[in-house]
Amino acid sequence: MNPGFTAEQDGIRRTLRDLLHKRCGPDELRAALDTPRGHDPALWAALAEQLGLPGLALPETYGGVGCPVTDLALAAEETGRALAPSPLLATSVLAAPLILALGTDAQRAGLLPRISEGTLTAALAVPAPALATALALTGAQDGDWAGGGRAGGIQARRAEGAWRLYGEAAQVLDGHSAGTLVVAAHAGGFVRSRTLLFVVAGDAVGLVRTRQTALDATRPQARIQLRDVRAELLGDEETGVPQALAHAGDFAAAFLACEAVGAADRVLERTVEYLGRRQQFGRVIGSFQAVQHRLADVYVQLQAARSAAYYAAWAAGGHGAGSGPQAAVAPVGAVGPGGPGGPEGADDTGGRIGSGRRGERAGGLALAQALEALRRAAAEGIQLHGGIGFTWEHEAHLFFKRAAGDELLFGPVHRLRAHAAAGAGLFERTEVSV
Structure with a gap:
């Protein structure tokens, strides 16, 4: 893999950093967090109009930019630096790829163009705390995480030719403000027990949404209650929901890893700046060797995490939403002779970022490191x-809460690593015959 970036990727990163620097400083960030939505609609509109960020990895057929999903993951490094509160993760990383992969032609045509232009936001709703399980990040998608016919979770029932949903989901990212919900629900009782995905309009009758208090205020969360809500099945009953969720989860992990790397880079940068100004005992603090050693350790760990995040984004680029409508179910779009969709294993791009090989899943491990x-x-x-750093008002706490909040939602770290190790077969028992 050539770790260099294309001119287009450099342009996206540079433009996005300039925009966020102007529109999402510390004061603007805190002001946005206090609004009912938890983000600045004007900033979201600017990201959509100037960069096409919501539809960056969606096909041009549906109004998107048509870039590979790798470009969206790399853009996440810049949103992470600013801790930009936006529905990007919920809409473009979790919900849109599922609609693209599983939706009917009518569903894609009705939802994706509006997502691409930024006029429609979406959210993935699964029963808390099962998001990491649903995305196959911390273990196999076994168990009845969507409901299982028992109290709790979300149940789907077919009545009079229509689907009705019952139950609730908590910790739904941007669920309180999303215009459309993609809801995972249990259907079929004990005879044909299975998990299906449904599309629910944000203004549906019987839908109650309440914003929750979250550790990380930059990732607004909501409790969703479904009281006999009419829903539309996403795709059909034979679609591969577990496979689609797993592929979406791998890309989401790569996206989050790049975001965490950007945040870590920014907080290290701010710390170095402060230590170069603050004086103690007649010297700047940054000149003390013990302080330099601590910063060096952080820098080395950050660079290792950056390398892992870039690799995960590169690997995810072989089977992401930008590769085709069914990419999350049957991976297509591996780059080879003749362009996207070429023979598996062939690569005429020189290994440049965005030409991931089909079948590689490195997102969870990269997320743990990041x-x-x-x-x-x-x-x-x-x-x-020092003393100022321990006050809640200091910016460093926002970054610490981002790390802790993401680990609560998508981790914990040790389970991310254990699942990756199990997938690689590192701890398989071998029988020795005597």
């Missing part, structure tokens, strides 16, 4: 800022 790097960078930033 979250650890962010947590370490934020913790050191809080300590090295």
